Amino acid sequence: MTREEAWELLTEYNQDPFHLKHAQIVEGVMRYFAQELGYGDEADFWGLVGLLHDLDFERYPEQHCIKEEEIMRQRGLEERLIHAVVSHGYAITVDVAPEHEMEKVLYATDELTGLIGAVALMRPSRSVQDLELKSVKKKYKAANFAAGCSREVIQRGAEMLGWSLDELISRTILAMRSVPAAD
Numbered sequence: 001m002t003r004e005e006a007w008e009l010l011t012e013y014n015q016d017p018f019h020l021k022h023a024q025i026v027e028g029v030m031r032y033f034a035q036e037l038g039y040g041d042e043a044d045f046w047g048l049v050g051l052l053h054d055l056d057f058e059r060y061p062e063q064h065c066i067k068e069e070e071i072m073r074q075r076g077l078e079e080r081l082i083h084a085v086v087s088h089g090y091a092i093t094v095d096v097a098p099e100h101e102m103e104k105v106l107y108a109t110d111e112l113t114g115l116i117g118a119v120a121l122m123r124p125s126r127s128v129q130d131l132e133l134k135s136v137k138k139k140y141k142a143a144n145f146a147a148g149c150s151r152e153v154i155q156r157g158a159e160m161l162g163w164s165l166d167e168l169i170s171r172t173i174l175a176m177r178s179v180p181a182a183d
Contacts, residue, residue: 001077006048008076014058021181025113026050028179033105036171046102049084053106065089065096076167091167092153098160108157111149112172115139117182118146127183128176136169 001167010023034043056068065086072082087098090155098104119139120128139145140154158168176182 001048001081003044003048003051009071010052010055013055013071016058018147019054019058022114023051023054025117025176025179026053028181029109029113029175030102030106032175032178033109033171034102036103036175037105039102042102044169045081046105049102049106050079052081053085053088053110055085056150063093065094069094091156092150101161103128104157104160106165108154108168109172109175111153112157112168113176113182115146116155116169116176118149120182126171130181131173131178133166133170133173136173137166140165140169142170167182 011020014020014023019134024092026090027047027050031043034040034046039046052068052072053070054064054068056066057064060067069082069086083096084100084103084106086094087096087103087108088102090097090107098107102174116128116131116136119136120126122139123131123135140151144149154168155165158165163171
C-alpha cells in the first residue's frame, strides 16, 4: 500500500480536520521513531501504520479497532499492517496485544500526541518547538486537562517499551517537533 492509497482510504472514512491532522501527526511520529530506533528501512511502513491507526474512529467510535480490522481485511491489506493498527486498541476495545516494538510505540504515543498537542496550544507560541517536559508533566498530572487522553494507556505504553514516563514524553516531544502538521 502506498501512502497515497492509505490517505485515500483514511479520507473515505474520515473528514473531520481534527482526525485527519491527528493521523498525520501520528504518521510523522511513527516515521521519526522508525529512524530513531533503527528501523529506518521500514519508516514508510511505520508511517502507514500511524496514518491508518484511527481509520474507523470517526464513523465507528464505539467499535474502534474492531471495524477497522473488518475494513482492512475486506480491502485485502497485509496482516502485518492490520495487526499493527488494531493492537493500539489493546485492553481498551480489543485483546490484540502490541508485539513488535513499532506496535508498542504506536500504543504509547497515540494518546500522548493528543496530550502534548493540547499542552502546546496553551502556550503563547502554540507550538511544540519550545515545549518542555515540565510543562507536559504538569498538565499530565491534571486529570481534567485533555481528559480524553488516557494516562493509563500512556503509562502502560511506556512500560511496554521499557521507558520511563519522562523518557517517553521527552522523546515524543522531539518526534512531534519533526512533524509539520504538529505545529
